[in-house]
Amino acid sequence: MPEGHTIHRLAKDYAAAFSGTAPRVTSPQGKFSDAAALLDGGVLHGTDAHGKHLFLGFAGSWIHIHLGLFGKVDFGGTPAPPPTDTVRLRLANSTSYVDLRGPTTCALITDGEKHAIHGRLGPDPLREDADPQAAFRRISRSRTTIAALLMDQKVVAGVGNVYRAEVLFRHGIDPYRAGKDLTSAEWDAIWADLVALMREGVRLNRIDTVRPEHTPEAMGRPPRVDDHGGEVYVYRRANLPCHICGSGIRTADLAARNLFWCPGCQRS
DNA sequence: TCCTTATGTACAA
């Protein structure tokens, strides 16, 4: 689940259920018990998200959450069921509960530490304060592939393996092209597309990247939903025919992640 | 019941 759109959606959902209330804060699994005891009964004043980092605001401190590859969050109404022994953090008030499992990070941090995290992250297409030119300055100076640069959170924050593969497909760009060979106009178009795709991702809580004219329905094929919840052009479609040109979708290891692209549609 | 895999990151060598 967790690319940037998931985290921004979680920030909204945590705020809707708990902002302005003083939830019970517990750590059934135990790894966050000391901090939970400090926060228990304090008011959650708001939430924030930058890239894949989620922040829950309490007086004088923040809970910093990063889901990593496995982290999951589940919301529910009262009465909350007994927590299972993998729940790292539970918030519960008179109407809702939310459980966090398997995060890479769940830590209590100061304002200053939060500020430092923002400082090391690149612009986030889902944040109003984002400066896409800051990303282009790094990209246009780099010999690294555009596929790797899009996954580098210091360059752009919030893009993960699905949006990376899909946005490069939508712009017909070979994932192995060097960042320095990307034109300013190409970057502007990619950025605008990421903003639109990721906003839609927050709204629908899933990743859909296929244009209306390319859906199976529009192309006279049987309806199909990919097993990650949305509909995509190339992500995890290795060896299947491209929706547009019919070429077999290719896959390769790039920086320990699976890269997917269409050799017919992404030639340069 | 075991093995693989996953939309991620950090750190060691």
Next chain:
DNA sequence: TGTACCTAAGGAC
């Protein structure tokens, strides 16, 4: 570049 970390689902036996 490799490895460690965190969890759960699905598939092979």
